[in-house]
Amino acid sequence: MIANWIDACAAGDIENEDVIRFDHEGQTFAIYRTEDDRYFATAGLCTHEAVHLSSGLVMGTIIECPKHNGRFDFTSGKAKGAPVCVDLRTFPVKVEDDRVYVQIDA
């Protein structure tokens, strides 16, 4: 498997403690920035009803689905209880020269 680092956005495109949507080759991702400037990426759709998580609220390291309040820890992808029970897939992220890169399997 070849690991691809994809240039997703500028570091400043995401506000602190927030999330944006990133689409790449038919896949959708959610990219997060924590209050202390750490960056993370997960699959973009909630595992419950395929709603874009980027519309949801970030609190600490939790992303809450905007539709049904399903919660995930975006640093690990762990689902935090009903109505969600399937974990989110996570992707490695690095920041170089103020650009955010997501590692997507090719």
Add this chain to the structure above:
Amino acid sequence: MTNETATGQIIIVGAGECGGRAAVALRERGWKGKVTVVGEETLPPYERPQLSKGFLTKKVETSTFGNADSTKFGPLEIEHLVNVKVESLDRAAHSLSLADGRHLSYDRLLLATGASARRPSIPGGEMALCLRTSADAENIRTRLHPGRKVVIIGGGLIGLEVAASATIQGCSVTLIERNDKVLSRCAPISIAGIVEARHRAEGVRFIFGTGVKSIEDRTDGLLVSTTAGLTLDADVVIAGIGALPNVALAKAAGLAVDNGISTNEFLQTSDPDIYAAGDCASTVHPLLDGVRLRLESWRSALEQGERAARNILGEDVRQGTLPWFWSDQFELCLQVVGLPQTGGTTIERWLSPDALLNFHLDGEGRLVAASAVGQLNLIAKDIRVAEMLIARRARPDPRLLAEPTYRLKTLLAA
């Protein structure tokens, strides 16, 4: 009850979202005794909200209906009796009689009996289809063909969602509402206006300020007559005129009933061994100054189910989440948290020409509710922040609330 008494029997009447969540929550909290869920439907617990939306527009099928909890019944050894009605409850004997002749004994009982669609009590009212169960939805779905004339009675959430779904399916839709606007029970007029305009743009016709007098079966279809003397031809008539709590079992057993099975803030009924939760329960709400409320919403069904389960196992968790609901109509999303009618002043925050948030403040400037309409990605974060502010009984600066470029989340740090 404690988790150590592994010999006990907890019975849950009702296998909807609430009953299902409660059953799984009992296991999650370590309950080792027996758990039996008795339901009148044949499906495992499923999410009803999709019935009027994704299911009617053929985006989802019954095969994928089961919710997260339903998949755990087997592994967690939760017994699910399907397709059976509970005929009576003998509180003194701690037993239930089922329609098929079986008797079940309980140590603790949870009533999660839900609600039933209210039917129009007019001549021919039985010809109006109602939407509550997956069977109801299937029945409606088979009739929504392109070009069909659909008359909807009631401009509330169900009526509007079905109107949108029927329109998407190519039907010609007319909605009759007794009041002079849609959503009069649950959303402010500014939001109702945006929702109505969106429906009109899609071709939905509205007839306001009149009720339906009768439905007649003609050889070539149905004839709907309004109280104002208007007549409409229809292939399908669907009524969305509210729901009534299923309280007959509780009432016959002598439990206190007040627009739903009465419970205290711990979801306990007038019989300490019996709890009630979800659409059937009228509960005292600590966040709303002890107002007695019966909530018909997906989220409260789940949360009350879970909290009732925890209390059955000896915890004392108050029922304390704010009322919250959402609706989807075309690409518009509606979200309301708290009770807008309890606010005196409304602050508007326009996020785009058709995305509006209303903040409802009481006489002391405290945020008591928020309501929004628009695309999900525009409104969802702000509604969630509003919910947290309401729970904190915050008094946010109205000028900041009204300013769409101000990041609302900043108020949480204050």
